[in-house]
Amino acid sequence: MTYLPLELPGLALASALLVVSGAISVAFRLGLEKSISMAALRMVIQLAIVALVLKFIFEVDAPVWTGLFAIAMLAAVAYEVTSRQDRRIRGWQAFLVGAGAPFVAGLAATLFATMAVIGNEPWYAPRYLLPILGMMLGNALSGVALVLDTITEGAARERAVIETRLALGEPRFEAMGGVLGRGLKTGLMPILTAMAATGIVSLPGMMTGQILAGVSPVQAAKYQVMILFLISGATALAVLMAGLGAILLLSDDRHRLRLERLTAPRTTA
Secondary structure (H helix, E strand, O other): OOOOOOOHHHHHHHHOOHHHHHHHHHHOOOOOHHHHHHHHHHHHHHHHHHHHHHHHHHHHOOHHHHHHHHHHHHHHHHHHHHHOOOOOEOOHHHHHHHHHHHHHHHHHHHHHHHHHHOOOOOOOOHHHHHHHHHHHHHHHHHHHHHHHHHHHHHHHHOHHHHHHHHHOOOOHHHHOHHHHHHHHHHHHHHHHHHHHHEOOOEOOHHHHHHHHOOOOHHHHHHHHHHHHHHHHHHHHHHHHHHHHHHHHHOEOOOOOEOHHHEOOOOOOO
């Protein structure tokens, strides 16, 4: 199969489809025209920078540059998790939970892939490690943001019930078990939906990209299945760590609910 390079005129032609989004915004008075333009511009700039940086890292093939790029990804994860929550838990511990859970889970899944599943040498080769880590972090990040948002909102909404159960002697994880369970379910739902729909409703981006790049559809499907398995495991681990961490931070060692550690909601009903 032949690889067909995509040139700038083709990209410019594809960008014309943004007019559809803008037209819908204008027709229904959504006021999103500026947001659509800025989002598209930001995406192009970010991807252009990342492409150039990755090109340099692949050519140099030095562990130190691979590590620095991974650290930059961690910083981006920390920012995104924080910005997506309506009510945040105060303190550096919350920051550690929000950033650490997806990074630890994503890194574990990535190392498992490069060292055991794919078995490439060396295992830290940036051409394999960084793209896989990026996919793990992106999906784990979404799951963590959802579980934290669900738990903080649920704890505030069910304060009376939780405090009553705590007053009756239930430990914090038991008293807040319903909130934790809903949070974990919410955090895992996107990847479960993606796996169920893959191949029937949609062809995922990775598989589509490989096919367009000339890879056999069978090989592309194998890699896509592997990635979805890895994403599922990384997301589950990240969601669990973040959920347990949130319960610990919203209570204390004396099994009391500590909602004063929550920030005020950004939006009001």
